[in-house]
Amino acid sequence: MNTRTTHTTPDEKDQAAVAAVPGRIVAAWEENDARAFAEVFAQDGTMVLPGVYRKGRQEVRAFMETAFAGPYKSTRVTGTPLDLRFLSPDVAVVVTQGGILAPGETEVSDERAIRATWVVAREDGQWRLAAYQNSPRG
Numbered sequence: 001m002n003t004r005t006t007h008t009t010p011d012e013k014d015q016a017a018v019a020a021v022p023g024r025i026v027a028a029w030e031e032n033d034a035r036a037f038a039e040v041f042a043q044d045g046t047m048v049l050p051g052v053y054r055k056g057r058q059e060v061r062a063f064m065e066t067a068f069a070g071p072y073k074s075t076r077v078t079g080t081p082l083d084l085r086f087l088s089p090d091v092a093v094v095v096t097q098g099g100i101l102a103p104g105e106t107e108v109s110d111e112r113a114i115r116a117t118w119v120v121a122r123e124d125g126q127w128r129l130a131a132y133q134n135s136p137r138g
Contacts, residue, residue, distance in 0.1 A: 025077070042130045046132070
């Protein structure tokens with residue numbers, strides 16, 4: 001993972017907390033827990049997926065409840081960090097690659113492989129997703 005700073009030098013605690021945000025999503029997905037998934041987002045955070053735009057925790061939670069009951073049921077998600085950089089003491093960008101693993105898969109198929117951008121911001125002392133967007137890896 002390429003870790004570099006842009007405007008500020010974060011301390012190790014903040015670097016670790018930002019780097020852990022994708023793991024919080026992976027853990028919520030593993031449990032099919034839409035509430036825990038949505039709680040990773042800022043109150044007005046956005047989630048953009050191909051063909052999907054949701055804003056705010058309630059919309060993200062509702063989308064994931066439906067997804068976990070339908071197309072994402074019994075799936076897992078994985079991601080590997082490619083880049084992490086701080087834009088300010090309270091805002092960072094993480095870029096990952098990964099995707100959805102169908103039941104029984106150990107590697108992401110080409111058709112489900114993605115790259116994602118995570119804008120992470122400190123909100124009430126906790127690092128949360130201000131914006132998440134992914135695109136097919138292609």
